[in-house]
Amino acid sequence: MKKKILSIALLGIMVLGVSVTVNAKSKHKYNRNVSSNSYIGVNRAMNIALKKVPGANSSHVKEIHLDRENGRMVYEGEIYYNGWEYEFDIDATTGVIVKWKVDRD
Known part of the structure; x- marks a missing residue:
């Protein structure tokens, strides 16, 4: 039971990390092709x-x-x-x- 809870918690942390990374990159998406x-x-x-x-x-x-x-x-x-x-x-x-x-x- 403890192993299952730990696995679910780790999976949640990984999903959260990926979504934060994707969101951070998308905020600057339109600036990638436009330089000063x-x-x-x-x-x-x-x-x-x-x-x-x-x-x-x-x-x-x-x-x-x-x-x-x-x-x-x-x-x-x-x-x-x-x-x-x-x-x-x-x-x-x-x-x-x-x-x-x-x-x-």
Whole structure:
């Protein structure tokens, strides 16, 4: 009886170990094929955003950084120019603007 309980407990521990390992690998699955070298880069992202704000330049960009948003990598940033605040997310791989918000500063 003790042998049977021990066998079941060991089997349970093995199954738990395998499922934890598989789960840990699947969390990083989409990052395996995408290296940081395939991102457009912070300078290009900044230039994409600045093209939407005529007259603004890099000194008006107060923040820009790489972030994960809804499962994808984006450059998230803010531009302050001429009394307006522009918030944006730019897809880090394609350079497409996925969020653009304008508010009075």
